[in-house]
Amino acid sequence: MKNITKMFGDFKANDNINLTVHKGEVHALLGENGAGKTTLMNVLYGLYQPTSGEIYIKGKKVNVENPNVAIENGIGMVHQHFMLVEPFTVAENIILGMETTKGIGVLDRDKAIEDVEKLSEQYGLYVDPNAKIQDITVGMQQRVEILKALYRGADILILDEPTAVLTPQEIEDLIKIIKNLTNEGKTVIIITHKLKEIKQVADYCTIIRRGKYIDTVKVSETTEEELASKMVGREVSFKVDKEERETGDTVLKIDNLVVRDNRNIKAVDGLSLEVKSGEILGIAGVDGNGQSELIEAITGLREVESGKVYFNSKDITNKTPREIIDSGISTIPEDRQKRGLVLEFTIAENTVLENYDREPFSRKGILNENKIKEYAKDLIKKFDVRPNNEKIKAKALSGGNQQKVIIAREVSNDPDLLIAAQPTRGLDVGAIEFVHKSLVEQRDKNKAVLLVSLELDEVLNVSDRIAVIYEGKIVDIIDAEEADEKTLGLLMAGRGGKRNEN
Numbered sequence: 001m002k003n004i005t006k007m008f009g010d011f012k013a014n015d016n017i018n019l020t021v022h023k024g025e026v027h028a029l030l031g032e033n034g035a036g037k038t039t040l041m042n043v044l045y046g047l048y049q050p051t052s053g054e055i056y057i058k059g060k061k062v063n064v065e066n067p068n069v070a071i072e073n074g075i076g077m078v079h080q081h082f083m084l085v086e087p088f089t090v091a092e093n094i095i096l097g098m099e100t101t102k103g104i105g106v107l108d109r110d111k112a113i114e115d116v117e118k119l120s121e122q123y124g125l126y127v128d129p130n131a132k133i134q135d136i137t138v139g140m141q142q143r144v145e146i147l148k149a150l151y152r153g154a155d156i157l158i159l160d161e162p163t164a165v166l167t168p169q170e171i172e173d174l175i176k177i178i179k180n181l182t183n184e185g186k187t188v189i190i191i192t193h194k195l196k197e198i199k200q201v202a203d204y205c206t207i208i209r210r211g212k213y214i215d216t217v218k219v220s221e222t223t224e225e226e227l228a229s230k231m232v233g234r235e236v237s238f239k240v241d242k243e244e245r246e247t248g249d250t251v252l253k254i255d256n257l258v259v260r261d262n263r264n265i266k267a268v269d270g271l272s273l274e275v276k277s278g279e280i281l282g283i284a285g286v287d288g289n290g291q292s293e294l295i296e297a298i299t300g301l302r303e304v305e306s307g308k309v310y311f312n313s314k315d316i317t318n319k320t321p322r323e324i325i326d327s328g329i330s331t332i333p334e335d336r337q338k339r340g341l342v343l344e345f346t347i348a349e350n351t352v353l354e355n356y357d358r359e360p361f362s363r364k365g366i367l368n369e370n371k372i373k374e375y376a377k378d379l380i381k382k383f384d385v386r387p388n389n390e391k392i393k394a395k396a397l398s399g400g401n402q403q404k405v406i407i408a409r410e411v412s413n414d415p416d417l418l419i420a421a422q423p424t425r426g427l428d429v430g431a432i433e434f435v436h437k438s439l440v441e442q443r444d445k446n447k448a449v450l451l452v453s454l455e456l457d458e459v460l461n462v463s464d465r466i467a468v469i470y471e472g473k474i475v476d477i478i479d480a481e482e483a484d485e486k487t488l489g490l491l492m493a494g495r496g497g498k499r500n501e502n
């Protein structure tokens, strides 16, 4: 890609970027949230037309007018947010749009399934071709996306933050798959914020900052620290600064909670837990052990079958989400697009989603647009949301900046309890540093913070106490000072530790 510039209105998302990728390599693309990585790849995949610049594929200049041209030229892309048809099966999704027909318009399903199976075998991308998308895990859905691209003949595969939604085990599997792909001569461009992964899997890394090309480095000759500072333009601290603190009263008390999941299975199964003011309690666990259902139950989004939730000694079990927010609980939800934001609303509107109907944002049913604008501008500045424009719709923000808007809103509500579910998923290291600081700040203001994260590093670094969840129960609670990755890992796998008796 040569001198690629992409403007949105008068905003330069890509500013004269060069990117050279060689056959058979894994090339990482690194940059802060909003740096322009997805935009650049959308240009390569023909979803956007560059304002200026040229694309050469296998030495030939190509005008990538649309994704069909990209596909014809062997480019495949797996997006940050998947684009699968949920009620359809794996095989149907893979062959969608390129059905092999038997006679007139009759789909040769057997042949298609056979082809899919051959591909999955070849690259170690195991999936059940007959399963429906809605019934398989996110990790499996991602394999379907990769298979779909391969089925269309891709030999250059773009993966946009493929690991952001995966569990540690799934990440390891994906890394193996990427290695299989390059061993078979495929080329992979991977966008990721995780420096550890870049070190593990990539040969080269190109860094962009605020739309501009910064450097391309050989990964074996660089360090995580160097990558981080190139990307952010300053030194980044990987360590969370925090001082010892005394904890206060119990803010959240969960007593013998039972909650069922969508399949009517007990996802939370007799769970008890307390979070005190002035502490960050981290919940560590492998994805799918009841974390999501627990948070949904606390916040009123899922019915509690039995057991109680107390907040500041008041019973809030099965109250409505609105009542729970109003009582002083804020949540940074796991799924920012579904729960955290109204994508069609502006940043300003999103910052007051929960209190637009009160003073100072409205009076006697009339919105005070100026107050909302002022408030939003202030949050944008304080939380470094880019671009700095409260009138932009949330859907036009990069993933990381969408997350910053949610965090800004939830932290600014000044809650007694802040629940943070995967708060740094998809964020760059600079932004992660910022989020962690915000959580510690809440704790230092004597608030209670409940952190749920699949990132062990994060739980270990940020929490004061760590509760390990396994099959819907807390199997042990450890002081963060005394915890290490290995002990937690064993507990998370259901081995070792004692039952929590309270």
Ligand SMILES: Nc1ncnc2c1ncn2[C@@H]1O[C@H](COP(=O)(O)OP(=O)(O)OP(=O)(O)O)[C@@H](O)[C@H]1O
Pocket: 008, 011, 013, 031, 032, 033, 034, 035, 036, 037, 038, 039, 040, 386, 387, 396, 397, 398, 399, 400, 401, 426
């Ligand atoms: N369709 C669009 N209209 C207007 N602005 C856009 C559009 N798409 C992206 N932008 C802006 O361009 C910039 C780059 O966005 P992009 O999605 O490429 O960032 P990114 O590097 O992928 O970030 P992240 O790591 O958060 O995913 C952002 O400031 C974003 O708000």
Ligand SMILES: [Mg+2]
Pocket: 037, 038, 039, 080, 160, 398, 399
């Ligand atoms: Mg992106």
